[in-house]
Amino acid sequence: MNAPTLPLHPEILSYPAPAALLQALSERFGAQYSAALVAREQHGRDESAFTVPPPAAVVFAERTQDVADAVKLAAQFKVPVIAFGVGSSLEGHLLAVQGGISIDVSRMNAVLAINAEDLTVTVQAGVTRKQLNEAVKSTGLFFPVDPGADATLGGMAATRASGTNAVRYGTMRENVLALEVVTAQGEVVRTGTRAKKSSAGYDLTRLMVGSEGTLGVITEVTVRLYPLPEAVMAATCSFDSLASAVIGRHLHRRTRRWPSQDGLSSAGGRRRGHRHDARHQTGAGPRQPHESGQDICPPANAFLIPIGLDAPVATDNASASGAALRPLH
C-alpha cells in the first residue's frame, strides 16, 4: 500500500482525541472507521491553501444511524465533529482547527425519491450534483445549482452553494425544500416538507442551509427540479468595467434585451451566439447542426450561459456601449 507513514506537514501538530473515544468508535464502526494518517490528512484539508491539524479519526457513515451514533459518541467526550462531503470547499471549512473527528457522508449516495410530478427529488446527503442529474435525466428534469465542483448535495446545502446558474435558478437557499439533520446531541430531526405552502413554526430548513456543519450533520436533502431548457445558448460578453457588466445584466433581466452595437436596441435578444439543443448538454442526444457565429434569436425558454465576462473582445462587433457578443467557436 502507498499510504504515507509520516505526516505530510510535520510542522503541524495534531490535536489528540481521548483514547476511549477512538476505541469506542473503532468498536462501533469497524471497517467504517480509520485513524490512519492518510485518511486523516485527506479529510483535514479542502481546496483552500491552508494546512492545519487533521482530524483524529474518520468515520465513513453509510446511513443516518451511523451519523447519529458517531455524533453521540463525540458529544459524550466533548470532541468536535466535522462533516465531510467531497472536500471541494474553498474556505478551509474542513480543517480540524480544534481537533475532532471527521464524519464522511460520501457513501450515503442513494437517490431516495424522484417526484417528477411535483418537481422535487429527495437524496441522501452524499449524492453529488452530477449523480443527481444522471439519476433524473430520463424525466426531462434537472437540478440547476452548479458550484463548479461536483459537490455533494449535503455540502452544497451546508455552504448555501451558488454558481453559474444562480441568477436564473437561485442558490441552495431557494432550492432546498426539506432536510433530515442529525443535531449536535445525535437526535435525528426533519425540517420542511415537499409542500410549497407551509407557514407554521420556525423555518429550520433556512437555518440549516448555510450553517456550514455547525448546527448538525445533514443526512437527507429534498430539492426542487426544473424542466430541461429546450435550447441552451452560450455567448461571451465583454464589458469595459464591472459596473457596466452589472448594469447590462440588470437591464437584460428587466427588458429581455441585450446590449448590442447600438446599445440596448435589439428587442428579443438578437445577437451573435452559439446555440445547441439541451439534449447535447446532458449528453442524451446528438448536437444540433448550427452554423457557428450566425445571428440567432433564442426561444423564450432558452437558457443563456454568459461565459467569461472579462474576456477580451475578439470580434468585429465591439460596441459603443462597451458590450459585444461573439460565438464560442
Ligand SMILES: Cc1cc2nc3c(=O)[nH]c(=O)nc-3n(C[C@H](O)[C@H](O)[C@H](O)COP(=O)(O)OP(=O)(O)OC[C@H]3O[C@@H](n4cnc5c(N)ncnc54)[C@H](O)[C@@H]3O)c2cc1C
Ligand atoms: C473549482 C471550484 C469552483 C467553485 N465555485 C463555487 C461557486 O461558484 N459557488 C459556490 O457557492 N461554491 C463554489 N465552490 C465551493 C464548493 O463547491 C462548495 O463549498 C461545495 O458546496 C461544498 O460541497 P462538498 O460536498 O465538497 O462539501 P465539503 O467541502 O466536504 O464541506 C464543506 C462544508 O460543508 C460542511 N458539510 C459537508 N457535508 C455536510 C453535511 N452532510 N452536513 C452538514 N455539513 C456538511 C463541511 O463540514 C464543511 O463545513 C467551488 C469549488 C471549486 C473547487
